[in-house]
Amino acid sequence: MEKTNIAIVGLGTVGTGVAKLLLDHGDRTSRHAGRTLWLKKAVVRDLDKPRDVDLPDGVATDSLDDVINDPEISVVAQLIGGLEPARSIMLRLLESGKDIVTANKALLAEHGPELFTRARELGRSIAFEASVAGGIPIIANVSQCLSANQIRSLEGILNGTSNFIVTQMDEKGAPYDVVVRKAQELGYAEADPTMDVDGTDAAQKLAILAHLAFGATVDWSDIPRMGIDGLDPDDLRYSRQLGYRIKLLALANLADDGLELSVAPTLVRIGTPLAEVRDAFNAIRVVGDAVGPVFYHGLGAGQMPTASAVVADLIDTAVGRTRLTFQTLEYFSIDNPPRAKLRDADTLVGRNYLRLSVSNHPGTLASITSVLAKHKISIASVMQHESENGSTHLDPVPLVIMTHEATEGAARAATQEIEALDSITGPVVRLRVKD
Numbered sequence: 001m002e003k004t005n006i007a008i009v010g011l012g013t014v015g016t017g018v019a020k021l022l023l024d025h026g027d028r029t030s031r032h033a034g035r036t037l038w039l040k041k042a043v044v045r046d047l048d049k050p051r052d053v054d055l056p057d058g059v060a061t062d063s064l065d066d067v068i069n070d071p072e073i074s075v076v077a078q079l080i081g082g083l084e085p086a087r088s089i090m091l092r093l094l095e096s097g098k099d100i101v102t103a104n105k106a107l108l109a110e111h112g113p114e115l116f117t118r119a120r121e122l123g124r125s126i127a128f129e130a131s132v133a134g135g136i137p138i139i140a141n142v143s144q145c146l147s148a149n150q151i152r153s154l155e156g157i158l159n160g161t162s163n164f165i166v167t168q169m170d171e172k173g174a175p176y177d178v179v180v181r182k183a184q185e186l187g188y189a190e191a192d193p194t195m196d197v198d199g200t201d202a203a204q205k206l207a208i209l210a211h212l213a214f215g216a217t218v219d220w221s222d223i224p225r226m227g228i229d230g231l232d233p234d235d236l237r238y239s240r241q242l243g244y245r246i247k248l249l250a251l252a253n254l255a256d257d258g259l260e261l262s263v264a265p266t267l268v269r270i271g272t273p274l275a276e277v278r279d280a281f282n283a284i285r286v287v288g289d290a291v292g293p294v295f296y297h298g299l300g301a302g303q304m305p306t307a308s309a310v311v312a313d314l315i316d317t318a319v320g321r322t323r324l325t326f327q328t329l330e331y332f333s334i335d336n337p338p339r340a341k342l343r344d345a346d347t348l349v350g351r352n353y354l355r356l357s358v359s360n361h362p363g364t365l366a367s368i369t370s371v372l373a374k375h376k377i378s379i380a381s382v383m384q385h386e387s388e389n390g391s392t393h394l395d396p397v398p399l400v401i402m403t404h405e406a407t408e409g410a411a412r413a414a415t416q417e418i419e420a421l422d423s424i425t426g427p428v429v430r431l432r433v434k435d
């Protein structure tokens with residue numbers, strides 16, 4: 001049987017999973033590839049660091065040159081995170097004639113055009129299924145399986161760590177810091193989990209998907225985003241009482257006047273598919289003009305789900321499928337169409353959840369509702385409980401208001417005005433609502 005020699009660069013959570021699949025399940029990979037995928041080298045920084053996989057003698061090396069200078073190695077799974085040295089290493093590997101498989105969405109979102117253009121110039125390919133939504137084959141689906149469609153919208157949960165954190169806080173009352181540490185231990189979080197919890201990782205993934213779905217270049221940093229890092233457990237509780245769960249939702253909608261893109265914690269109605277996505281699972285609802293809505297659900301983070309996507313890309317690259325796709329689809333070309341035209345965020349329409357801390361005296365509610373009325377925002381429901389600790393009517397109490405649809409501009413202006421009222425004792429929490 002023919003053999004394709006593979007190298008892994010970066011033997012962390014994902015790299016270790018890829019090594020396990022290649023070493024323990026060679027029968028599977030050879031059946032699908034019609035050839036043996038042979039793990040020849042695994043580049044690590046520290047040869048003495050214990051690894052969770054038994055590598056055959058001679059496979060581990062701390063020298064990238066052992067891969068660069070080996071013409072028998074044709075495909076490299078580049079599985080180190082961050083921008084540098086990941087970018088320079090990828091360029092060196094491409095220049096030494098290797099095809100690349102990567103899971104590094106931060107690198108692609110930031111340097112995609114440069115890396116893809118260089119790969120094309122060199123006649124090489126870059127496969128990146130694992131970069132978005134872990135084990136869900138969403139890259140192949142959006143760029144190949146749904147290619148007869150004009151995609152109208154994408155909406156989904158794209159960060160497993162955030163979804164894990166919110167689920168654990170919501171269902172088990174677990175403290176935020178404890179769950180972040182657990183997400184790190186379980187291998188879901190980035191080396192710096194800030195990128196997970198502040199919405200950056202989801203925005204980078206949305207930028208990649210939007211590029212593939214809408215054919216326009218999107219700079220991830222232009223996407224309005226808010227993470228779950230400031231989420232108050234009270235909002236999880238009140239949302240549940242109102243029949244919703246809070247999810248970090250990434251949205252892309254194509255309209256006549258441009259593209260709406262956002263990442264934000266959103267109240268999603270309990271019972272709808274997105275509200276039932278728990279822990280490190282991701283889900284994406286794609287609407288195409290021919291196919292209609294399609295829903296994908298699966299583990300979006302973690303060692304083996306991500307390794308599943310990387311190894312599928314290794315097989316596709318070894319048999320030549322990636323090269324065909326890479327050459328025919330204009331991924332991240334520097335000559336690509338101009339940047340996507342983003343819609344004016346102020347004109348977007350949606351419902352809002354408002355939580356206010358108010359002084360408990362006559363006229364407070366009237367002053368708030370008059371501000372909302374002034375901005376033509378209609379109230380759908382109001383929830384105010386009595387003080388929980390038997391305190392006096394002078395203590396602040398939480399007031400939760402659900403609005404009907406309003407423009408983002410009106411909702412923001414009204415929130416600022418409400419915050420300035422004397423009866424409001426702290427910042428107003430405003431979250432998007434999706435029915």
Ligand code: NAP
Pocket residue numbers: 009010011012013014015043044045046049079080081082085103104105106130131134187188189190191300301302303306
């Ligand atoms: P990780 O556990 O931190 O592993 C990264 C590995 O790269 C570490 O073992 C690190 O070595 C190694 N490394 C860093 N610089 C290196 C260098 N110059 N030479 C050789 N090795 C080097 O990260 P991960 O979770 O596997 O993630 C890897 C990539 O996959 C990231 O881009 C991440 O965003 C992406 N991803 C991860 C998941 C997930 O669930 N974890 C899912 C999808 C995508 P040390 O061990 O010495 O630090």
Ligand code: HSE
Pocket residue numbers: 131132133134158159160161162188189190196201300301302
């Ligand atoms: N840190 C990422 C997440 C890994 O939690 O979704 C998958 O890209």
